[in-house]
Amino acid sequence: MSDNTTAQETVTPIKAAVMDQLPSAAIQGQSPLHHADLDSLAQQGPKTGGVHLREHKLLCHLTLRCNQGDEAQKAAVERVLGLALPLSPLTSVEKGDYSIRWLSPDEWLILAPGLEAFDIETKFRTEMPGHYSLVNSSGGSTVLELSGENAIDVLKRSVSVDLHASVFPIGKVVSTTFAKSTAILRRKGDHTFELIIRRSFADYIWLWLQDTSREFGLVIDA
Amino acid sequence: MYHIYCPHCAEYREEEEFHAAGQAHLPRPLDPDSCTDEEWGTYLFFRKNPRGIHHELWVHAAGCRKFFNMTRDTQTYEIKEVYKIGEKPSIVAES
């Protein structure tokens, strides 16, 4: 580290600071819903209900900003992730543990296994040409999966976008208002949706989901 | 409540995802220091505020975070068109 910083004073300053933000495995991270203790709720809570909730915590979240018209950049993304940048609005691509969500014409959200953030960032910094930005936002958000036959009923109470399968097919992703917060919503199956929410709003959304799903019965999945 | 087509997300969304950001096509003077107080005050505060066809800036705040232009009738609330920053409106008030 110290070498790194002394290097900063030398003539060729690095363009962007890339940082391995993870401690050794000995130190357990706390997801935004840590205090809700979903694990014990999953064990002690009800096993049947119309709505199932599961948190996919401590994943790697990277926000990529670049030029969708730049072939070299698109090629670089594919080299790094083995996935092509989804270019049409509101679409996403997924392969194994890697997925990319379109957020705006020059913004994408990359999800990958929690430990890989630094490797991916480093690869990008060597592979990616031109003007772009890559930001690690892993600590700032978490992923919730809502499933069950009433999942859509809870969502219709929470977001104003049209969720009908004819206009919201599997793979579609939208950034939208969620109750009085916001979320990135993606359809993963007929009855399965993924919510990416901001850390500081996680408790509010947790309360909201409990309230809206009460009449259907909420099951926490481990 | 408006139903607004976002030219970047390429679909209609509810008004709650957006907000208006004032009159469109108000470029910042290139050399502010050479503006008189009157010119600068006009740039800062004075607006067309028309009854009828109006061109205004909106932002898809809860969506793609992109600004875009809207041609809207401020009397009927009819949205005539949306178009990206840098583009010109195709519908303008006759006067």
Place this chain on the structure above:
Amino acid sequence: MTQKNRLQNGGRIDRSQSLTFSYNGKEYQGFKGDTLASAMLANGIDLVGRSFKYSRPRGIVAAGAEEPNAVLQLGATEATQVPNVRATQQELFNGLVSASTNGWPSVETDIMGMVGKLGGNLMPPGFYYKTFMFPQSLWENYETMIRKAAGLGRSPKKNDPDSYDHINHHCDVLIVGAGPAGLAAALTAARSGARVMIADEQNEFGGCLLSTKETLDGKPAAEWVASVVAELSAFENVILLPRSTVNGYHDHNFVTIHERCTDHLADIAPALQARQRMHKVRAKWVVLATGAHDRPLVYGNNDVPGCMVASAVSTYINRYGVVPGNELVLMTTNDYGYQAALDWHEAGRRVAAIVDTRTAANGSRAQAARAKGINIILGSAVIEVQGGKRVTGVSIAPISQDGNKVTGAIKALSADTVASTGGWSPVIHLSCHTGSRPIWNDEIVGFLPGKTLQKQLTAGGINGQYELAAALSEGFAAGQKALSELGLPAVELVLPKAKVAVQDAPMSLFHIPHIKPTSQAPKQFVDYQNDVTAAGIELACREGFESIEHVKRYTAMGFGTDQGKLGNINGMAVAAKILNKTIPETGTTIFRPNYTPITFGAVAGRHRGELFDPKRYSAMHQWHIKRGAKFEDVGQWKRPWYFPQGAESMQDALNRECLAVRNSVGILDASTLGKIDIQGKDAREFLGRVYTNAWAKLAVGKCRYGLMCGEDGMVFDDGVTACLGDQHFLMTTTTGGAARVLEWLEIYHQTEWPELEVYFNTVTDHWSTLTVTGPNSRKLLSELVDYDITNENFPYMDWKQITVAGVPARVFRISFTGELSFEINVQANYGMHVWEKLFEVGAKYSLTPYGTETMHILRAEKGFIIAGQDTDGSVHPHDLGMSWCVAAKKPFSFIGKRGMARQDCMREDRKQLVGLKTKDPKQVIPEGAQGVFDRTAQIPMPMVGHVTSSYWSENLGHSIAMGFVKGGLSKMGESVFYPLADGSVIEAEICSPIFLDPKGERQNV
């Protein structure tokens, strides 16, 4: 208690399910399927209330949303009280408790009734405006009386135990009204595969078909309804909403529907269920099939209980098996009216007469009445009724065919019920909500929906099509039209056959003449609920209130909870007559949401209590709670305000926290600060444009404080930005300003300077920020880091990437306290770990957690500003004495530069931020105190500026304050006086705002 008006059979009630309800403390029986109104009529209850102005006895007039009188108080407990429930729309349930709202001591024997009789004449419209003025001092007493008399029901005084729900929908076609037209439209659209919603305010679908004896394909109409409902229910893409009132039609085909989920079960909702639900629908097309309301005629004493609208009589007989009286006189201007008399006759009770205002009546229904031997009196009208708490008789007289005068002798008839109809009024309310003005139509003698920009279709009664066959085919046509507009395939639909009645033209008549002039005739009510009479409207016109909007506002016509559904058109007719205008010339009547009232709870939905607004938490929030922190709301964030120990007072806690930081070490959770990651080769240039100071030369590894102004030159945010890489910066903003600053950067980048290569992303939630500050902070931190953090190796205003407690961190050596400080930034998932580790090793330095209040005091001792507290959008950097932070020489004219150079911004005597030292060091000036130079000046005193920040400084042993003073920066050493509310005056000396360590040595060691 027997139900004396209940028929042995017939109706849609379930006689096997008897229900008990109470009205004004007395118990009654009704049946499942009853409304409260039908059950009251079945039990022979005539009196449902007293009118609010004249306190006249009132009975049930109608059978639906248009009812003006039967407005009752519901609720068995204090918490479940519901004011102003329309008995005609409330389904009966077992144990329902209801009461009338006006009348003292009781609705039966009402003292105010006497006042009404005597004083009524003293209360023409607008009488308030003409009196209660003298003496001025008594107005408050007058007003108290007026307020007591007004109002209908009462609000509960305990909190609502029920919950309310919201749900969003998108559909191809939304049909409003499930009568014949609506059902036909829905079936058409559904069969084509469209996404269909159909809502109806009643408890079951069918609309007028539920209260008619008409047949379809020779079978009872209800059978056709049942078959259609069954088919619709089978479609996956169809949503059926009974008990759901479309209350508002908004722009771009946004429609709100108020569903009463459990109001028919009990006055408190069953467990887990919402009492009511708002459906928020975005429909591609809307079909209004809202039907029409029967319009009563205006005649003398037409408010005596027993006076009803004609169609309501049929509804009570056919739908509820209730005949609301024994002896009926029907007054009509049209053929439809006859149906009430036919139904009455068929129910086996006496029809004293049908009084038809026309000189001839040969339509099918008239013939049917003749065939049954019913006495039909033509060319005449009921000019007045007799009776107090119930009609006892009527006066009938021949009238001229222009409807303006009585032309012959009066004949008296005995009767206990008078049904009247002046024809139908299409229910056009929803079509008006988005600003479309209705159009008068002479043929149907009513208003039709006007031109609209909405994707709206109309079918049936709303179009003035009152015959069943026509309504059905219009519904079908509307469905087909919607399908073709949507590009969906047309469908086949065989419409059931309905009998077609031969019709005579209706007579255009609203206000029945009397032998006396209107002003002297018995009261002829137009708007029952607001006690508006024909005489009152004529008076308003005579007084110059000629626009119908003026008439309505002067008389209050149409401002009741029924919004003039029965009265408005009659009122316009009365005004038109006296003004010698046509009805449309008096103006149109515009209806606004809501069609019928909806509860505030339903509108609020789940967004109440802890869900009213999000609470934002940092990663260490649970620790703060365990440590007993008191919290402060900053934007949506809950930030620790201070950490009291035991019974410690707030001031004691603050003193302890402040001393700890200055003498050893304290820690602040600064995670809520906005953080924006900025990357790109033009990032530096961009910073130079949005900050007032210079950024061109900031080296990698360094931090710098920046001020942000609007184009008007006024400060709106500030913060430290670090250079992470040559093309990579981390900007921090105030907690409250984070979102606004990010949008500020984006709007300039996207609209003004798109050529600059730079990207902005929020990382506020990604980083936890732990501020360790105080002389012992280095000692403490060095025990947890893998790096030499001596001043030489890690100087002030540098940042380093090192590990803290095993977690990789970016540590910034910046200080908001003036002490040696380290701001530790770690990925938020590890914030709690590092925070707890710091306390483990920090114990020996008695590491002290502190909150926002101590932070405020410490920074004030150093004279650091807080944007939003020491600024208010009207101060520029020079006002703050921060000219050092303005780089006027920058090549680019940064945002704010030109603004702060405007004439008024250059004034010498602007209010400027200075330090304030009270003459009595123990005195703390209250924040917000206003200063004056001349303490002896008379009120209004010339004020020179207010105190923005003021605290007791335990460290300094005296109070400290910052505030604005006119020309303050050039008045050092002079006095300002602060006259307080208690009459005392605090004197303070103008000084530098830097009270502690002016050279800034403590933070730099």
Place this chain on the structure above:
Amino acid sequence: MQHYSGFGLLKHSFSHHENWQRTWRNPTPKKKYDVIIIGGGGHGLATAYYLAKEHGITNVAVIEKGYLGGGNTARNTTIVRSNYLWDEAAHLYEHAMKLWEGLSQDLNYNVMFSQRGVLNLGHTLQDMRDIERRVNANRLNGIDGEVLDPQQIKEIVPHMDCSQNTRYPVMGASWQPRGGVARHDAVAWGFARGADSYGVDLIQQTEVTDLIIEDGTITGVKTNRYGDIMADRVGSVVAGNSSVIAKMAGFELPLESHPLQALVSEPIKPILDTVVMSNHVHGYVSQSDKGDLVIGAGIDGYNGYGQRGSYQTIEHTVQAIVELFPIFSRVRMNRQWGGIVDTCPDACPIISKTPVKNLFFNCGWGTGGFKATPGSGNVFAASLAKGEMHPMAEPFSMFRFHNGALIDEHGAAGVAH
């Protein structure tokens, strides 16, 4: 003018109220007036009234495109207060307050001005600093007001939730006992009747379609019903439509017209005896003498002349009211509507000369118009009479937006009213 009194009512009751005089005439306009006022709302009618009463200028026409008092006067929530922060605004609104206090008697028309007090709630520490700052300024300006703690608030509004369990607990409030509400229509009608009695012509259902301007000086107006009507001076008092008139005159104003929505509950028995306003949770409520809860909040964010706004604004407002008064959850919302408010960048009005000689503007009242009605008309009348701005109007010149001498009342009026 026929005098109104309780005795008069009694007298007329014997003749069945058949002999009441017209409240105002319905005249055909003359060819020329000394002063034409465009806009027959409260402010325009008050201007005409005071022109005649205090300056003897009676050759005046008020030209109204709809009916008298049919704009924002008929659409606001009738709150009256004068506890503004900055001296200029405070003095103007207090001038209005003093006129309110004798208005019913002055007009011989009961405008039902009810000084039941106005509470401005604070929910955060910064709210409370701002409240202290404003109340102190008010006190030194001679305007009544004090800062109350939650216990004192509870005594005034027993049914409001002043507990600590709410999302944003009430920390305190400013209290102006002299504030209150008035019967909005009566204000317009009272001024109209008064002006008419001095001979002012009130021309309704007549729209000004253009201004007649000869080398930089206005000489009259064009109308849709009566052609050209000439005048020595013209005052524009058209609130939300000010930019439209300004366009006719060839200049722009620092104004944006926004929808401002309001709503009422069904009438209920007296439950709330004062006016409660909260900037932070964004809503305000009072109870009319008819029993309706009169409720409003912030403006819609976009420009709009449609006299209606967006549903989510209504939703947020009602949520705020239910948060403050959980007991109102089962009370029902009867009607909603919208006005067109012309907002200024500094939340203060424009009472000003214009680039066109003899053309004066009174506009930009935003959400603060109704409460200022008598004061606004009074100082505007004085300015029109003398051709020079009244000293109290001076600071509100439209040209302050050039030199930067703004009067920033956002702190005091962040939310409507």
